[in-house]
């Protein structure tokens with residue numbers, strides 16, 4: 001026990017920024033001090049971390065009114081190994097392989113120590129045990145995007161036999177919306193949009209109808225849908241593709257009522273609930289061809305994600 005305690009680090013190697021801006025504000029600190037573990041938290045040796053658009057939006061200063069603290073170590077999604085637990089941690093133990101989105105609220109109360117760090121800290125309730133069949137890279141690709149896909153479908157009261165149009169089906173969130181709509185909810189019909197080169201991918205993910213947005217406008221399609229899930233921030237167009245009595249959900253602020261807008265609440269319990277789908281391989285994270293990006297190349301990963309052309313998820317590994 002004494003040996004384990006003495007091996008717990010007090011400092012970590014971490015990427016951080018002290019000013020908002022483009023990826024060149026990122027700097028590597030070999031000795032970032034780790035805050036003291038609170039009772040409900042665990043210390044994680046990070047193995048892999050995925051990037052989300054919130055990471056570059058936050059770094060650009062888009063949320064600085066809610067998130068003024070600088071310097072900041074970025075990163076929401078993590079997969080790693082528990083190396084220490086707080087006094088009120090009951091389910092997780094040292095050695096557990098875990099994954100999760102470490103920021104409970106999507107844009108408020110964000111942590112100054114994120115996941116792009118050799119060690120990070122998270123509340124037990126935000127984490128889940130990693131399914132053993134998933135690699136750390138695959139697990140890191142899942143949390144925020146999957147939880148957003150799920151929360152949006154729940155808020156839209158999606159259910160078996162309903163039709164859905166996923167606007168932006170090839171991205172981090174969209175590729176999970178397609179898979180959950182098909183395998184968790186039993187959609188009657190799934191349509192999804194992308195540019196020309198990604199249409200086959202949409203079909204492989206489970207879309208019955210792959211719509212090339214460079215040729216077709218969703219508002220002009222004669223068929224309407226029970227739910228339209230907008231991941232690109234065009235709720236006005238999404239609303240025009242909804243059936244009477246149906247719902248549009250959008251995840252990019254400010255939203256446009258009656259489209260349902262929400263900000264993700266991170267919950268390890270969603271990962272637990274969907275665990276059987278990952279264990280059976282029915283639902284899979286899609287990894288962008290650039291994945292994994294080495295830890296030393298983080299700025300390139302940010303620049304790439306910022307193009308909005310990523311396919312599925314960009315994961316940083318090894319850390």
Ligand code: NDP
Nearest residue numbers: 053148168170171172173194195251262263264308309310
């Ligand atoms: P990604 O960066 O993974 O999305 C990239 C994908 O978007 C690409 O594959 C691209 O496909 C597709 N895309 C871009 N423009 C269009 C378009 N006009 N029509 C169809 N597809 C398009 O982003 P995420 O999926 O991770 O996130 C999507 C958005 O949702 C982000 O703005 C993010 O900040 C937000 N978000 C909000 C959350 C919330 O809580 N409210 C939570 C999570 C994400 P192609 O190259 O074919 O165009």
